Amino acid sequence: MTKTAETTSSDTQSRNSQLLAEFKETTGNVRVTEPKMRMDNVNVHYGDNQAIFDVNLDLGKNEVLAMIGPSGCGKSTFLRCMNRMNDTVDSCRVTGSLTLDGEDIYAPEQDVVLLRARVGMVFQKPNPFPKSIYDNVAYGPRIHGLASSKDELDQIVETSLKRASIWNEVKDRLDAPGTGLSGGQQQRLCIARTIAVSPEIILMDEPCSALDPIATASIEELIDELRQNYAIAIVTHSMQQAARVSQRTAYFHLGRLIELGETKKIFTNPSHELTENYITGRFG
Amino acid sequence: MNNTTTKRNTTDIVKAGLAKRYARERRFKLMGVAAVSISMAFLAFLLISIFAKGLPAFQTTYIKLDITLEKKSLGLPEEPTAIEISRARYDKSIKKALLAQFPDVTKRKEKRMLYQFVSSYASRQVADALVADPTLLDTTASLWVLADDEVAALARQADYTLEKKDKQTEITRARIEELKAENRIETRFNWLFFQRGDSREPEAAGIKGAIMGSFYTLIVTLVLSFPIGVAAAVYLEEFAPKNKLTDIIEVNINNLAAVPSIVYGLLGVAVFINFFHLPRSAPLVGGIVLSLMTLPTIIIASRAALKSVPPSIADAALALGASKIQTITHHVLPLAMPGILTGTIIGMAQALGESAPLLMIGMVAFIVDVPTGITDPATVLPVQVYLWSDSPERAFTERTSAAIMVLLIFLIAMNALAVLLRKQFERRW
Ligand SMILES: Nc1ncnc2c1ncn2[C@@H]1O[C@H](COP(=O)(O)OP(=O)(O)OP(=O)(O)O)[C@@H](O)[C@H]1O
Ligand SMILES: [Mg+2]
Numbered sequence: 001m002t003k004t005a006e007t008t009s010s011d012t013q014s015r016n017s018q019l020l021a022e023f024k025e026t027t028g029n030v031r032v033t034e035p036k037m038r039m040d041n042v043n044v045h046y047g048d049n050q051a052i053f054d055v056n057l058d059l060g061k062n063e064v065l066a067m068i069g070p071s072g073c074g075k076s077t078f079l080r081c082m083n084r085m086n087d088t089v090d091s092c093r094v095t096g097s098l099t100l101d102g103e104d105i106y107a108p109e110q111d112v113v114l115l116r117a118r119v120g121m122v123f124q125k126p127n128p129f130p131k132s133i134y135d136n137v138a139y140g141p142r143i144h145g146l147a148s149s150k151d152e153l154d155q156i157v158e159t160s161l162k163r164a165s166i167w168n169e170v171k172d173r174l175d176a177p178g179t180g181l182s183g184g185q186q187q188r189l190c191i192a193r194t195i196a197v198s199p200e201i202i203l204m205d206e207p208c209s210a211l212d213p214i215a216t217a218s219i220e221e222l223i224d225e226l227r228q229n230y231a232i233a234i235v236t237h238s239m240q241q242a243a244r245v246s247q248r249t250a251y252f253h254l255g256r257l258i259e260l261g262e263t264k265k266i267f268t269n270p271s272h273e274l275t276e277n278y279i280t281g282r283f284g
Numbered sequence: 285m286n287n288t289t290t291k292r293n294t295t296d297i298v299k300a301g302l303a304k305r306y307a308r309e310r311r312f313k314l315m316g317v318a319a320v321s322i323s324m325a326f327l328a329f330l331l332i333s334i335f336a337k338g339l340p341a342f343q344t345t346y347i348k349l350d351i352t353l354e355k356k357s358l359g360l361p362e363e364p365t366a367i368e369i370s371r372a373r374y375d376k377s378i379k380k381a382l383l384a385q386f387p388d389v390t391k392r393k394e395k396r397m398l399y400q401f402v403s404s405y406a407s408r409q410v411a412d413a414l415v416a417d418p419t420l421l422d423t424t425a426s427l428w429v430l431a432d433d434e435v436a437a438l439a440r441q442a443d444y445t446l447e448k449k450d451k452q453t454e455i456t457r458a459r460i461e462e463l464k465a466e467n468r469i470e471t472r473f474n475w476l477f478f479q480r481g482d483s484r485e486p487e488a489a490g491i492k493g494a495i496m497g498s499f500y501t502l503i504v505t506l507v508l509s510f511p512i513g514v515a516a517a518v519y520l521e522e523f524a525p526k527n528k529l530t531d532i533i534e535v536n537i538n539n540l541a542a543v544p545s546i547v548y549g550l551l552g553v554a555v556f557i558n559f560f561h562l563p564r565s566a567p568l569v570g571g572i573v574l575s576l577m578t579l580p581t582i583i584i585a586s587r588a589a590l591k592s593v594p595p596s597i598a599d600a601a602l603a604l605g606a607s608k609i610q611t612i613t614h615h616v617l618p619l620a621m622p623g624i625l626t627g628t629i630i631g632m633a634q635a636l637g638e639s640a641p642l643l644m645i646g647m648v649a650f651i652v653d654v655p656t657g658i659t660d661p662a663t664v665l666p667v668q669v670y671l672w673s674d675s676p677e678r679a680f681t682e683r684t685s686a687a688i689m690v691l692l693i694f695l696i697a698m699n700a701l702a703v704l705l706r707k708q709f710e711r712r713w
Contacts, residue, residue, distance in 0.1 A: 083603060085603060088595075088598075088599070090526060113605050115605075116605040117605035120604070123596065123600065123603070125596060127597060127599065127600045129597060129600065129615060139606075139614070140605065143605065143606050143610055193604065194603075194604070197604055197605060
């Protein structure tokens with residue numbers, strides 16, 4: 001039994017390498033009619049290592065785009081290009097064009113502070129500030145001057161916490177430190193903190209990897225609700241999650257965007273063999 | 285089958301080695317305990333010897349004399365002002381009072397010995413008493429004045445006086461007994477020690493000048509080295525490009541931390557005194573020199589503290605649209621602050637205990653006045669220790685230990701402050 005699986009695996013592996021060598025361009029339509037963000041020929045290098053190869057991709061208005069793929073294939077790297085978080089990595093070099101509402105986000109005149117206010121990000125590991133719950137959520141609105149009064153700020157904090165479905169759990173202890181919450185609560189706090197700034201796009205890097213099924217379900221619900229106002233790109237290792245929350249799915253493999261399509265189609269009837277191997281659990 | 289044998293083997297092998305492993309662990313623990321015990325023993329020995337030697341310095345002996353204070357003989361006008369009273373000389377009156385107290389003394393030589401019974405500071409005390417209460421003029425006032433250090437030692441029967449049996453000592457002992465019988469001699473807590481600057485007379489020498497000197501010097505050091513050190517650390521850690529130049533700077537900062545402090549003293553003389561003509565012996569120059577010395581410590585500690593802040597926090601702030609400087613001032617610096625403060629206090633403690641560079645810039649001068657600013661000539665605690673330890677008088681030896689005790693108390697207070705500040709910052713998260 002074990003023996004056959006091993007053979008299959010190594011067979012798939014060589015087949016996958018062959019497929020990767022043959023890879024020319026993404027299967028499926030990468031474009032949407034009304035893109036919020038459009039990425040063209042994106043290449044990312046870490047020093048001499050290339051992590052992303054010629055990726056073309058659109059993020060539509062009011063859609064949830066799922067990004068899946070084996071570990072180390074560059075999903076996080078690509079996501080971090082979209083709000084220029086890669087700027088913090090010295091060795092990282094991004095080429096190609098990324099536009100937000102038609103404006104090049106890597107243009108020298110582009111203000112990165114403004115960009116990040118418009119493109120929010122939720123990280124894989126919950127990273128609340130070691131401050132009170134209130135201050136965590138209020139931080140973004142404060143630095144951007146979004147609230148003109150204390151009442152207004154209170155209002156923003158309350159709405160954000162409510163939308164992240166954590167309000168009921170924390171409303172009595174807004175002064176308690178955010179780091180004192182459970183992992184799942186911390187992640188929802190981080191989501192609340194991100195939406196408090198009212199960004200136009202939210203990038204989520206495996207937001208549920210630290211969460212139990214119940215918290216995951218509530219965050220998935222939240223994502224669905226947020227779609228009404230925001231464009232969302234979400235990296236996930238859970239194919240079920242991708243299937244549940246997203247409209248389109250992008251499959252990455254070793255830095256290439258192999259296939260992009262309607263989520264339903266990707267999971268039921270993928271066109272590319274690499275995608276199929278991944279979906280069916282045969283990849284290496 | 286094959287699997288189970290391997291398993292048993294593993295168990296046996298591990299079991300066989302266990303005793304050895306635990307023994308090694310115990311040995312290691314014992315070594316640790318021994319090391320800690322030895323260092324604690326050294327510390328205890330140091331503290332006990334310092335306390336034993338220094339405690340007598342906190343006591344001093346007063347003698348009550350009936351001093352006749354005639355305006356005329358003091359050379360004072362009918363309505364003397366406070367300044368005139370303060371400036372008048374009272375030595376003669378005190379000498380007369382001593383002669384009146386011991387009428388049997390008649391020979392010149394004996395008289396001269398008798399005059400040394402009270403401290404030369406007594407004259408000052410009489411003046412102060414008169415300024416406080418001018419009605420004592422033209423009366424015979426009973427005033428408590430400071431006894432000489434040797435008299436004090438004999439009065440409290442210090443160990444080292446017990447062996448002394450020479451004629452003069454015996455006479456003094458007899459006189460002390462006489463005074464005791466009349467309740468005219470008293471041992472008190474030595475407040476003067478905390479109220480006065482240095483003096484040639486050990487009984488009148490105080491630590492306040494050195495404390496204030498150390499205080500002003502440390503203020504200058506802190507004001508210079510803390511902001512510069514933290515700013516340099518933040519720049520190097522967060523902004524500086526990582527290249528050859530910053531590598532060289534880093535290596536050199538580490539080197540600076542190891543430069544002998546006397547070199548900084550030489551630099552201080554050459555640059556601040558000879559070139560910039562800043563005042564010699566002043567806490568200003570001392571503080572500048574010491575901040576050169578503490579800067580590397582603060583920079584290294586601050587960089588380590590900044591480095592240990594999890595990058596995820598900075599990422600979170602940046603992703604919300606905080607600018608780099610906002611990220612640093614709102615999140616990274618507060619999180620690094622406990623480490624930075626610890627480094628700073630360690631640096632300040634080093635500076636507090638440093639004497640060599642201050643000797644170079646002239647803070648070793650004999651200074652009687654308590655400094656009132658950063659440009660007044662001053663000395664500092666460790667230099668005061670050095671100065672007093674050089675004096676032959678027993679009373680100065682005691683004061684040396686007492687000064688060390690004061691220095692240690694300041695160090696403990698600073699460390700306590702560091703812990704307190706650290707707690708304060710930690711509580712907020
Ligand atoms: N800071 C970095 N410096 C150098 N190389 C990096 C850095 N971050 C990522 N890489 C490399 O880039 C490639 C893509 O990494 P990335 O983190 O984007 O993968 P991922 O798809 O998010 O994987 P996972 O699913 O495990 O999170 C990897 O080969 C990784 O080694
Ligand atoms: Mg990742």
